[in-house]
Amino acid sequence: MSALEQSETTAQHSNGAPPAARGQIAVENPATGEVIGHVDDMRAEQVDAMVERARRAQPAWEAQGFDGRAEVMLELRHWFVQNRDQVIDLLVRENGKTREDALLAELFYVCDALGFWAKKAPKYLADERIKTHSLLLLGKKVFVRYRPHGVVGVIGPWNYPLTNSFGDCIPALMAGNSVVLKPSEITPLTNLMLADVVRECGAPADVFQVATGAGETGGALVENVDMIHFTGSTRTGRKVAVAAAERLIPASLELGGKDPMIVLREADVDRAANMAVQWAMSNSGQICMAVERVYVEEPVYDQFVEKVVARTLELRQGAPGEPGRVDIGAMTFPPQMEIIRGHMQDAVDKGAQVLVGGNAGTGPGRFFEPTVLTGVDHTMKIMTEETFGPVLPIMKVRDADEAVRLANDSRYGLNSSVFSKDVAKGEQVARRLNAGNACVNDALMNYLALEAPFGGSGESGLGARHGAPGIRKYCAAQTILVTRFGPKREPTMFPNTAFKAKAFERLMLLMWGRKPRRKR
Numbered sequence: 346m347s348a349l350e351q352s353e354t355t356a357q358h359s360n361g362a363p364p365a366a367r368g369q370i371a372v373e374n375p376a377t378g379e380v381i382g383h384v385d386d387m388r389a390e391q392v393d394a395m396v397e398r399a400r401r402a403q404p405a406w407e408a409q410g411f412d413g414r415a416e417v418m419l420e421l422r423h424w425f426v427q428n429r430d431q432v433i434d435l436l437v438r439e440n441g442k443t444r445e446d447a448l449l450a451e452l453f454y455v456c457d458a459l460g461f462w463a464k465k466a467p468k469y470l471a472d473e474r475i476k477t478h479s480l481l482l483l484g485k486k487v488f489v490r491y492r493p494h495g496v497v498g499v500i501g502p503w504n505y506p507l508t509n510s511f512g513d514c515i516p517a518l519m520a521g522n523s524v525v526l527k528p529s530e531i532t533p534l535t536n537l538m539l540a541d542v543v544r545e546c547g548a549p550a551d552v553f554q555v556a557t558g559a560g561e562t563g564g565a566l567v568e569n570v571d572m573i574h575f576t577g578s579t580r581t582g583r584k585v586a587v588a589a590a591e592r593l594i595p596a597s598l599e600l601g602g603k604d605p606m607i608v609l610r611e612a613d614v615d616r617a618a619n620m621a622v623q624w625a626m627s628n629s630g631q632i633c634m635a636v637e638r639v640y641v642e643e644p645v646y647d648q649f650v651e652k653v654v655a656r657t658l659e660l661r662q663g664a665p666g667e668p669g670r671v672d673i674g675a676m677t678f679p680p681q682m683e684i685i686r687g688h689m690q691d692a693v694d695k696g697a698q699v700l701v702g703g704n705a706g707t708g709p710g711r712f713f714e715p716t717v718l719t720g721v722d723h724t725m726k727i728m729t730e731e732t733f734g735p736v737l738p739i740m741k742v743r744d745a746d747e748a749v750r751l752a753n754d755s756r757y758g759l760n761s762s763v764f765s766k767d768v769a770k771g772e773q774v775a776r777r778l779n780a781g782n783a784c785v786n787d788a789l790m791n792y793l794a795l796e797a798p799f800g801g802s803g804e805s806g807l808g809a810r811h812g813a814p815g816i817r818k819y820c821a822a823q824t825i826l827v828t829r830f831g832p833k834r835e836p837t838m839f840p841n842t843a844f845k846a847k848a849f850e851r852l853m854l855l856m857w858g859r860k861p862r863r864k865r
């Protein structure tokens with residue numbers, strides 16, 4: 346039986362099933378409340394054994410070389426395209442997202458990433474010849490090579506089960522590592538299915554494994570692997586960083602965000618309003634780089650608010666079904682509803698006005714209405730803490746300086762956007778934002794530039810995915826110096842003599858002895 350059939354069978358057997366047995370986690374469809382499967386809640390010993398198997402499998406995988414590994418990636422891409430409906434169905438059922446989000450932001454991304462890393466890994470990880478400046482190294486060859494860490498652990502969140510979990514495994518695998526992935530306990534099914542698929546597409550057994558379970562399972566993974574990549578909340582990311590520091594293993598962290606959008610007076614207000622609604626409400630706002638707050642210059646504020654309200658009222662929300670049925674799906678993670686309600690209550694208590702939405706939707710699934718707020722300020726959680734819901738608070742500002750000051754008044758720094766038809770001015774403002782990423786007259790699309798590093802500053806994370814840093818992080822850099830034609834003895838060798846000391850002193854004076862001239 347294929348991996349896909351197994352997963353489907355599990356799901357069918359589990360429908361209407363009693364609560365999870367001990368050692369099992371029930372997986373629920375957030376849009377219907379129905380239990381759609383069960384997965385093991387793996388104990389530390391099981392994770393240890395998995396990592397041990399991954400360690401034994403890694404050398405053969407590394408020995409396959411870039412071409413051998415690229416073949417598997419391209420085979421996998423073919424599999425995804427052939428089996429797109431089943432993958433989309435499973436993503437929609439375990440996450441509650443729309444089919445369109447599953448298609449574009451997950452499947453499309455992963456197919457693109459498989460081809461991208463298959464092609465680019467040899468370039469990003471090629472030996473780098475270093476031309477050294479040192480006179481003492483004349484005639485010697487220096488180069489850096491990138492070798493895989495061994496076993497990489499990837500821990501992922503529930504908002505993008507494919508993109509932000511399996512997506513991070515692709516460069517790790519292409520670099521020659523074995524990978525053990527711990528998906529969120531809320532959305533483990535798609536990744537679990539892939540454990541078999543990767544093997545069927547040609548990877549040796551145990552090169553890619555999936556450890557299902559809750560937080561402790563993730564903790565056990567950090568205790569065993571050679572490098573950890575984590576995507577999730579800042580709170581858990583901090584714990585992972587501490588555990589990695591204890592073991593002195595490298596950690597790459599993609600954490601939360603409170604991304605600002607700035608709309609300047611000369612902006613194309615229609616485009617800005619469409620972008621704000623799209624990227625605040627998409628996937629029910631459960632995107633680390635969602636537009637979480639907007640600052641609009643006074644002259645275009647009323648116009649912007651009016652357009653945002655009109656667009657938001659047009660959105661259709663509900664359980665995802667056939668393509669094009671709804672724009673906004675369910676809230677994936679139960680506790681998220683309380684966080685949104687808390688932020689809304691706090692804002693309303695402090696004087697905010699709710700122009701659209703503001704309430705939990707009707708069941709049986711979990712929904713929160715697309716919501717627009719004005720009259721907000723930075724005393725409110727809705728402007729300072731990650732809400733992670735379909736909620737768009739809009740604040741009026743006097744000028745660009747005030748917008749920048751408020752945008753930077755945050756402990757996060759993931760993505761950001763500026764809207765202005767004066768592109769040079771937009772770029773100037775973007776450069777002043779304390780964020781790992783910024784878009785001008787756009788939002789979020791920078792994530793698709795797989796050649797460009799994407800990482801957060803401040804409490805949004807450490808390290809980056811994409812670009813050369815996005816694969817080199819899965820390797821240890823080894824610097825190698827080669828002397829091809831070396832004399833038996835070099836001037837820097839023993840014995841120390843007064844003559845040699847004088848000669849080096851003279852060389853030093855010759856090179857650096859002149860007093861520097863100050864530039865006026």
Ligand code: NDP
Pocket residue numbers: 500501502503504505509527528529530531558559560561562563564565567576577578579580581582584585598599600601602632633634678731733759801805806
């Ligand atoms: P969490 O931090 O709650 O969980 C992330 C993962 O870590 C889950 O698999 C979780 O397991 C696991 N985990 C929990 N405790 C531990 C532990 N002690 N040691 C190791 N692993 C542990 O995040 P969410 O799943 O709630 O994801 C939402 C967050 O992710 C948001 O803050 C969002 O901004 C961020 N995010 C960031 C992205 C980025 O690129 N910067 C992209 C996407 C999301 P379990 O679920 O089983 O508890």
